[in-house]
Amino acid sequence: MKKNKKFYRDNLKELKPYDPHEVPYKIKLNANENPYGLPEEIIEEILSEAKNLKYFRYPSANSVKLSEIVSSFCGLNRDNIVIGNGSDELIDYLIKAFSEKGRRIITTAPSFAMYKIYSIISGSNFAQIPLNQSNFSLNEDKVxxxxxxxxxxxxxxxxxxxxxxxYFAEDKIIKIIEESGCLVVVDEAYYEFGKKTFVPFISRYDNLVIIRTFSKAYSIASLRVGYLLSNPEIINEIRKVKSPFNVNTFSQLVAQVVFENKEILKDSIKKIIEEREKLTNRINEIPPFKAHPSRTNFVLVEVGSKENSDLVYNNLLEQGILVQTASDPIFSTSRYFLRITVGNEEENDILVKGLEIVSKNRSLK
Ligand SMILES: Cc1ncc(COP(=O)(O)O)c(C=O)c1O
Known part of the structure; x- marks a missing residue:
């Protein structure tokens, strides 16, 4: 049928719509959100300030106040930042501004899925360089x-x-920034859990971009706010492709209040890190699972075969526990993984019990 319809795009043929896994669940451990949410006092402050917003006006096009407080905290200024409707949108903007059909975008395998999706949409070629099989280190020479x-x-x-x-070794990334001749985007979505950053290098290199998000440690995934830091020339290119009023006024306000009160979030970040370490150890006691060390708020769990992966995923879901599949055939066709968000203590207990039940399943190899 589509054969005669000239308006379909060839490069979207193989692309499937993003699957948000909207299935019934009791415990959600698939999207790396902060399970503790915002403290009550911050919610109170937001609600009282939200009364005075001008809902009939368009939002501040460049999220001016939020841009000022975030950029100055990073030792930069408004010419160094773009606020996005989630960092997903910023990935899309970067690709719109710096790639097109006939150009090539490069990342690792495995890596964050949206790089590939936006690359395909833009018509760009897409290359993935597999990480080292033993320790997931970066193969900088191949990149x-x-x-x-x-x-x-x-x-x-x-x-x-x-x-x-x-984390990949800093000197390998520096080598890529210095020698690639490409725009290098360092995605620090999980920065707050490990605190290593490339922000100080922005003034040294003219081809470096950092992106971060309010969806993970900052607990406002529902409001879609992310930010991008770079030098003014790069920022100017991104503003050329940016939707003028991309971040709504309420999200700008909430992100601002949360950022100004970020000290309060330290407790939940600390708890997540402690829970992550406990969870990693506990999963490693359940055969055949192997939880890899993590510097984020999720744990990569190796499950063996494809059959195991399907069985564990489905069996957990039957128990009401939603996790994320995370295998990548470009990395390996024989190693299978699930990515599991670190929940609160109670959720992690339920997950561990769930994995213990699955581990006794006789079909698991
Ligand atoms: C590495 C990485 N980058 C970016 C994002 C996108 O975050 P958001 O669009 O919610 O800001 C995610 C979300 O899972 C991520 O894991």
Missing amino acids: LEEAKKEDSSIIFIAYPNAPTGN
Whole structure:
């Protein structure tokens, strides 16, 4: 039927709509949200300020106040920042501004899924360089080999990486920034859990972009706010492709209040890190699972075969526990993984019990 319809795009043929896994669940451990949410006192402050917002006006186009407080905290200014409707939108903007059909975008395997989706939508070529099989380290020479091809434009590096949860060596990333000739995007979505950053390098390199999000440690995934930091030339290019009023007024306000009160979130970040370590150890006591060390708020759990992966995922879901599949055939066709968000204490207990039940399933190899 579609054959005669000239308006369909060839490069979207193989793309499936994003699957948000909207299935019934009791415990949600699939999207790396902060399970503790915002403290009551912050919610009170937000609600009282929200009464005075001008709902009939368009939002501040460049999220001016939020841009000022976030950029100045990072030792930068408004010319160094773009606020996005989630960092997903910023990934889309980067690709719109710096790639197109005939150009190539590079990342690791495995890596964050949206880099590929937005690359395909833009018509760009997409290359993934597998991480080292034993320790998920970055193969910087292979990345550089791909980057030096004439059509390569952007390299996305998640730091820490998702879904593996590890940091890559800083000197390898610096080498990529210095030698690739590409725009290098360091995605620090999980920055607050590990605190390593490339922000100080923004003034040194003219091809470096950092992206961060309010969806993880800052607990406002529902409101879709992320930010991008770079030098003014890069920021100017991104503003050319940005929707003028991309972040709504309420989200700007909430992000601002949360950022100004970020000290209060330290407790929940600390609890998540403690729970992560406990959870990793507990999962490692349940055969055949292997939980890899993580510097984020999720744990990558190796489950063995494809059959095991399906069985564990489905069996957990039958118990009301929603997790995320995280295997990547470009990384390996024989290793299978689930990515599990660190929940609160009670949720993690239920998860561990759930995994113990699955582990006794005789079909599990
Ligand atoms: C590495 C990484 N980058 C970006 C995002 C997108 O975050 P958001 O669009 O909610 O800001 C995520 C979310 O899971 C992520 O894991």
